[in-house]
Amino acid sequence: METPIYQLEFKVRDYECDLQGIVNNANYQHYYEHTRHEFLLEHAVGFDEMHQQGIDFVVARVEINFKTPLHSKDTFLSTLNLHHDGIRYCFHQKIYRLPDMKLCNIAHVDCVILDNGKLVPNCPIVDELMVSLQK
Amino acid sequence: METPIYQLEFKVRDYECDLQGIVNNANYQHYYEHTRHEFLLEHAVGFDEMHQQGIDFVVARVEINFKTPLHSKDTFLSTLNLHHDGIRYCFHQKIYRLPDMKLCNIAHVDCVILDNGKLVPNCPIVDELMVSLQK
Amino acid sequence: METPIYQLEFKVRDYECDLQGIVNNANYQHYYEHTRHEFLLEHAVGFDEMHQQGIDFVVARVEINFKTPLHSKDTFLSTLNLHHDGIRYCFHQKIYRLPDMKLCNIAHVDCVILDNGKLVPNCPIVDELMVSLQK
Amino acid sequence: METPIYQLEFKVRDYECDLQGIVNNANYQHYYEHTRHEFLLEHAVGFDEMHQQGIDFVVARVEINFKTPLHSKDTFLSTLNLHHDGIRYCFHQKIYRLPDMKLCNIAHVDCVILDNGKLVPNCPIVDELMVSLQK
Numbered sequence: 001m002e003t004p005i006y007q008l009e010f011k012v013r014d015y016e017c018d019l020q021g022i023v024n025n026a027n028y029q030h031y032y033e034h035t036r037h038e039f040l041l042e043h044a045v046g047f048d049e050m051h052q053q054g055i056d057f058v059v060a061r062v063e064i065n066f067k068t069p070l071h072s073k074d075t076f077l078s079t080l081n082l083h084h085d086g087i088r089y090c091f092h093q094k095i096y097r098l099p100d101m102k103l104c105n106i107a108h109v110d111c112v113i114l115d116n117g118k119l120v121p122n123c124p125i126v127d128e129l130m131v132s133l134q135k
Numbered sequence: 136m137e138t139p140i141y142q143l144e145f146k147v148r149d150y151e152c153d154l155q156g157i158v159n160n161a162n163y164q165h166y167y168e169h170t171r172h173e174f175l176l177e178h179a180v181g182f183d184e185m186h187q188q189g190i191d192f193v194v195a196r197v198e199i200n201f202k203t204p205l206h207s208k209d210t211f212l213s214t215l216n217l218h219h220d221g222i223r224y225c226f227h228q229k230i231y232r233l234p235d236m237k238l239c240n241i242a243h244v245d246c247v248i249l250d251n252g253k254l255v256p257n258c259p260i261v262d263e264l265m266v267s268l269q270k
Numbered sequence: 271m272e273t274p275i276y277q278l279e280f281k282v283r284d285y286e287c288d289l290q291g292i293v294n295n296a297n298y299q300h301y302y303e304h305t306r307h308e309f310l311l312e313h314a315v316g317f318d319e320m321h322q323q324g325i326d327f328v329v330a331r332v333e334i335n336f337k338t339p340l341h342s343k344d345t346f347l348s349t350l351n352l353h354h355d356g357i358r359y360c361f362h363q364k365i366y367r368l369p370d371m372k373l374c375n376i377a378h379v380d381c382v383i384l385d386n387g388k389l390v391p392n393c394p395i396v397d398e399l400m401v402s403l404q405k
Numbered sequence: 406m407e408t409p410i411y412q413l414e415f416k417v418r419d420y421e422c423d424l425q426g427i428v429n430n431a432n433y434q435h436y437y438e439h440t441r442h443e444f445l446l447e448h449a450v451g452f453d454e455m456h457q458q459g460i461d462f463v464v465a466r467v468e469i470n471f472k473t474p475l476h477s478k479d480t481f482l483s484t485l486n487l488h489h490d491g492i493r494y495c496f497h498q499k500i501y502r503l504p505d506m507k508l509c510n511i512a513h514v515d516c517v518i519l520d521n522g523k524l525v526p527n528c529p530i531v532d533e534l535m536v537s538l539q540k
Contacts, residue, residue: 013439014452015161017154019207020321021453024150025329026299033295034418041478047419048426048477051290059295063333072154072453073446148304149317155456156318160464161434168430169283176343182284183291183342183424194430198468207318208311285429289422289477296420342424 002092004079005133006039009098012074022069029062032093032107035078043129054116055123060088061110068104070097076104084130087112087121137227139214140268141174144233147209157204164197167228167242170213178264189251190258195223196245203239205232211239219265222247222256272362274349275403276309279368282344292339299332302363302377305348313399324386325393330358331380338374340367346374354400357382357391407497409484410538411444414503417479427474434467437498437512440483448534459521460528465493466515473509475502481509489535492517492526 010031018024037047040057047057070076074097081092093107113123145166153159172182175192182192205211209232216227228242248258280301288294307317310327317327340346344367351362361379366372383393415436423429442452445462452462475481479502486497496514501507518528 013435014442015153015159015435015438017453018150019152019154019156019318020326020328021154025303025332026150026296029296029299030418030420033420037419046478048289048422056290058290058339059336061333061335062295063331065331066329069328073451148300149307150300150303152318154453155461155463160438160467161431164431164434165283165285168285172284181343183287186425191425193425193474194471196468196470197430198466200466201464204463208316285423285431287424288420289424289426291424294420 002081004081004094006035006042006080008035008038008078010034010076010078012070012072012076014072017072022071025064025066028064028066028095028105028107031076031078031095032062032064032091032109035080035093036091036109036111039080039082040126040129043132045125045129050123050125056114057089057111057123058114059109060112062107063109064105064107066105068097068102070095070104074098077101082130082133084122084127085110087119089113089123089126137216139216139229141170141177141215143170143173143213145169145211145213147205147207147211149207152207157206160199160201163199163201163230163240163242166211166213166230167197167199167226167244170215170228171226171244171246174215174217175261175264178267180260180264191249192224192246192258193249194244195247197242198244199240199242201240203232203237205230205239209233212236217265217268219257219262220245222254224248224258224261272351274351274364276305276312276350278305278308278348280304280346280348282340282342282346284342287342292341295334295336298334298336298365298375298377301346301348301365302334302361302379305350305363306361306379306381309350309352310396310399313402315395315399320393320395326384327359327381327393328384329379330382332377333379334375334377336375338367338372340365340374344368347371352400352403354392354397355380357389359383359393359396407486409486409499411440411447411485413440413443413483415439415481415483417475417477417481419477422477427476430469430471433469433471433500433510433512436481436483436500437469437496437514440485440498441496441514441516444485444487445531445534448537450530450534461519462494462516462528463519464514465517467512468514469510469512471510473502473507475500475509479503482506487535487538489527489532490515492524494518494528494531
């Protein structure tokens, strides 16, 4: 298993659970998005500031495989890895229930960069960040 | 009972229900917000276009009295009245379950107008709209 | 292109848009879920009633390819097809912007059936529904 | 100012912000709900376990006064006080932006207790909790 370059701890909030008593699927996209944004922010890349400068990180594709549902009161760890493949920044993300580290689900999220609405191949500030992480 | 100047029909979506099996309270604010925006839009006042022009409708106060919860599969009617009181646009809103018209909850939502972040006493386009409705 | 067996019209609600001014990605999972539930409901299969009988439709995998974002005020059509593959009910879903029918995104959502928490190969009521649709 | 009996720190998540670039109003109800549930949980009162035993905490009335909006990246403190008034458990809640402790909004949330769907005057486990807090 690849060592994650970033991880963030969460706790399930009851409003995220649906009438089946488990976290509604769409909320995992929220957890994964928040993890990506916090990761970028830790490296001084602000999602809203980039947007104000005309640079948007846009999700092109998301795939989530669900293994074990999360319930009310669960805490969990959201981990992240990142690769650059062509014009896509590919985030490999996982959610593990705490404290038993049971794998809950796995996501592959591909993002592309829009510069004032036009697709561009890369985002220099994110590339620098990736180089610095490889050292 | 005052005749509403606008009404909109909705259907509960399952993801809006929480683990109690009823619509989560916060979603009523969503229903009421969407009703206000659709009302304004019907009179050619677009919430996002106003925002792009620096004019923001901002909620200053919301009060909701909950009478009867909505469940999965329920359809309902969301009604609206509007008064201007000082610098506040006061929306009186109600949600009735269909088809029995059982009153589910009642909201008072006071909005103020920000022009490039500064509080202003009124929004001319909304005032015109209100005059036209009184005819 | 395969003819969809079900379709449902929606309108974007402003609270579904994020600070980029477009519909937040997670909301597409909501749109797709609501479309599946409405489809089942039209064939007298209620998601909450199944849950009360111990039968849960659970998403095992979701893949969404995003082409064109939806904005405030957009209306759109959500279409659905369904196949049974092993123990998975595979929903092929698409969202088209109206009225120009521009393809916004494509989803593959695989569901499995839990009977009182245990994985079972099929759900008789859904199988009957699928047979009836093929006639 | 009354000293809060409970407080919880949060960070704004970008998906909670709307196209105005500020936290959407409905999310404050989510923050306040999560604060109430965490407070109860700290005293061994689980919202979902109560529900499974037929006891539901239901919001009867919510009033929120909005002073200052929260933005992307803000952290904030959510505080809580609780009084029992007739059949209502009245939560007095506030949200302060960190680190400057600017008051963002104030909520009064009245909850009632349903025992298998019937209104009851009190919940013994919560009453015990309140007595223990006064010592």
